[in-house]
Amino acid sequence: MFRALAIASLFTGITVALVLLQPDGGARFDADGVSVTRASDGLAGAAYLPAGGNVLANPIAAPENRPQDPQRRTPERAATAAGTDLQTMTRGVLAELGVAPGSLAANDGTDGADDPLRAMSLDALTGLRNFTGQPAPAPAQGDPLQKLIAKALMAGQSDAYIDALLNEAAGRGEIAVPRALVTAEGRVDTHVILSSIVAQATLAVGQEVPAPSVPGGDGVEVRMVQRADKTVEHMFYTVNSGDSLGAIAVKFYGDISRYTTIYEANRGLLSSPDRLRVGQRLVIPTI
Amino acid sequence: MLRRFGLVCLFVSIATLPAHAESVRITQDIEARTITLNGAQIVIDRIQDSENRLEGDFTRTSRPCPPFCITPMTVAPGVVTLGELEVMDFLEARVAAGDGLLLDSRLPEFFAKGTIPGAINLPFATLDPANPYRDEILKALGATLTGSQWDFSQVRQLAIFCNGPWCDQAPLAIRHLLQAGYPAEKLSYYRGGMQVWLQLGLSTHVPNGG
Numbered sequence: 429m430f431r432a433l434a435i436a437s438l439f440t441g442i443t444v445a446l447v448l449l450q451p452d453g454g455a456r457f458d459a460d461g462v463s464v465t466r467a468s469d470g471l472a473g474a475a476y477l478p479a480g481g482n483v484l485a486n487p488i489a490a491p492e493n494r495p496q497d498p499q500r501r502t503p504e505r506a507a508t509a510a511g512t513d514l515q516t517m518t519r520g521v522l523a524e525l526g527v528a529p530g531s532l533a534a535n536d537g538t539d540g541a542d543d544p545l546r547a548m549s550l551d552a553l554t555g556l557r558n559f560t561g562q563p564a565p566a567p568a569q570g571d572p573l574q575k576l577i578a579k580a581l582m583a584g585q586s587d588a589y590i591d592a593l594l595n596e597a598a599g600r601g602e603i604a605v606p607r608a609l610v611t612a613e614g615r616v617d618t619h620v621i622l623s624s625i626v627a628q629a630t631l632a633v634g635q636e637v638p639a640p641s642v643p644g645g646d647g648v649e650v651r652m653v654q655r656a657d658k659t660v661e662h663m664f665y666t667v668n669s670g671d672s673l674g675a676i677a678v679k680f681y682g683d684i685s686r687y688t689t690i691y692e693a694n695r696g697l698l699s700s701p702d703r704l705r706v707g708q709r710l711v712i713p714t715i
Numbered sequence: 716m717l718r719r720f721g722l723v724c725l726f727v728s729i730a731t732l733p734a735h736a737e738s739v740r741i742t743q744d745i746e747a748r749t750i751t752l753n754g755a756q757i758v759i760d761r762i763q764d765s766e767n768r769l770e771g772d773f774t775r776t777s778r779p780c781p782p783f784c785i786t787p788m789t790v791a792p793g794v795v796t797l798g799e800l801e802v803m804d805f806l807e808a809r810v811a812a813g814d815g816l817l818l819d820s821r822l823p824e825f826f827a828k829g830t831i832p833g834a835i836n837l838p839f840a841t842l843d844p845a846n847p848y849r850d851e852i853l854k855a856l857g858a859t860l861t862g863s864q865w866d867f868s869q870v871r872q873l874a875i876f877c878n879g880p881w882c883d884q885a886p887l888a889i890r891h892l893l894q895a896g897y898p899a900e901k902l903s904y905y906r907g908g909m910q911v912w913l914q915l916g917l918s919t920h921v922p923n924g925g
Contacts, residue, residue, distance in 0.1 A: 548823060549841045549848035556855040559753065559816070559835050560871075607863045702863055 517606060518624045518684075520571055524578030525629075573603040577621065591618035608674040608687040610702035617672035624674075624684050649709075663712040673701045680712050689713055739763050739916065741800070748803045750833065752811055757832040759803055762916035773913050783881045786906060790886040793899030797874060799915060802905050805874045806833045815872035816856070820888040821909075831876070831912055832920040839877070839884040842891035853895060865896050874903045879910025 557564060576597060580590045594616040597603045609617045647666035652659050665676060677687035691701050693713045698704065739761045740746045747760035768774075788796055797805065802817065809815025810833055819826050819834040826836040841852055850860065857870035873892070877884035889902055913919070 545840060545846055546848065548838050549846060549852065551823060552837050552841050553848070553851055553855055555835045556816070556837065556852070560813070560855070561753075562855060601862075604862045700863060 517571065517574055517621075518628045520574035521577045521581075521625050522628055524574055525581060571604075572597070573605065576603060577625070581625075587618060587622060590622070591616070594618050594621075606674075607700060607702040608677070608684070608691075609672050610704070611670050611672045611675075612667050612704045612706045612708075613669065614702075615670075617670075617675050620672060620674045620678055620684060623678060661714060663714065665710050665712050667704055667706050667708045667710065669706050671704060671706075673698075673704055676710070676712075681715060686715070689715060739765060741803075741917075748807065750803075750807045750811055752806070752833050757806075757918075757920070759806075759832055759918045761918075767916060769913060773910055778881055780881070782883065784883065786880055786883060786886050788906065790889050790904045790906075791893055791899060791902075793902075794889055794893075795903045797903050797905045799905075799907060799912065799917065801903075802831065802874060802876075805872075805903070809872050809874075815874065818873055818875045818888070820875050820877045820885045821882075825878070825909075827922060829919040829921050830909070832918055834876075834920075836922070837875075837888070839888040839891070842888050842895075844891065844894065849895070853897075856897075858897070867896055867898055867901070870897060870901055872901050872903075873897075874905055876905035876908040879908035880906055881910070882908055 553564075556562070573594070576593060577590065580593055585593070594603070594605075595618075598605050598616050605616050609620060611617050647668050649664040649666070651662045651664070653662055663680070665680070667676075673687040673691060674684045677690055678684050680686075681689070687701060690710060690712060691698060693711045694708075697708055697710065741748065741759070741761060747758055749756060749758050751757075790796070805815060806817060810817055816837075817831060817834045818837045819830045820837060820839040820842075822838050822840070823836055826834075826838075830836070837852070840846065842849060846852075853865070854860065856873070857867075859866045859869065875885045875888050877888075885904060885906075885908065889904055892902060893899060
């Protein structure tokens, strides 16, 4: 309920801001909104969009969460990598809600233009699709998971209701849940989904997302290891009931897409990001 | 009389020269292979100048290893290794039929300089598990993702090459694909690569340039 309220108030905030900044701000927001809902050219088209263009409307081109804090800004390939599905989903929900995350990219000119791997991948995909005559995939905003969440949020449903709704739909196989959002009990981590949406919506209106509080509490363990020249801090976390990899990433890094950092550091334990088990002791790399 | 005979001989030999033009054949029975891909015809034959020699980079013998080490004949269990004739067969039987792809796994700047006719560029780096767009590439190859479960049953048959037996990019691409779950029987490795293809004077194609 609290989150639904937060979303609603953000939404109102945006509307007020739009009314106040009508001459240019309003026009741009509208334009972005249109391209978010109408973006039907898939990845192939995105390859040729100018940097800073509205590439966010595109499922694959969605870059990672961009906090304003330069320290947390350091883009890590792996994190961008697998975080894509979560970011895409979050943006998709926001698009469904009418909050255009596209405005995020407008003031950030670094939208992947400096990423050779991205350019190479997009070119390769264009080549593959041209050759095989495959259409580029449809944008993700029609995703049933996103629609479901957006609908529930707009109806002002409580967190508990949304949680039950998502788990039922997932149980019936109606929605595909990103792997990092599966908890140790095999449930959908609704809490993290909703926090991520709030964080994105906050960013979309140009506010800063508060940095995560210093991790502590249940299951956190810090060890100092003395090396020849320095002391290295090792952090561990024991999986609690209800944890998903995404939730742990938010807990330690404040960024859901960082779950890959944890996953990669614990490949020996985890066969897949959705195979978390209560009691597992995960290494939390320092970033 | 003798001089006239000599002139006649010279004339005859010049006149019959074009008849010898296709003296560098692919095999004894096959002069050239013509394959229709996506409505466009590609012709693979060999350079007819029997004095032609390679120039430039592909004449080098001793690139430092690592990284340019000699690759094994079989890159992974179940992955068939192809020669030039099999690559042409693959183009005709698989690529032309729409269920196979000949992939140049080198970086785009190498691909742009010239590749095997009918090949498309899929740089090895794009298949690295750390590449955020890799899943999209797997999908473009025919894999489908349901929830967290990949289905590779409908994927295309691939023949992958790079610069040749001293180049690990194609083997690396194959290892990445296998690691992702791509079935070994859907993969093949053209070990000779550009090195051997050029050495045999076979036709190349310069993408977007002719």
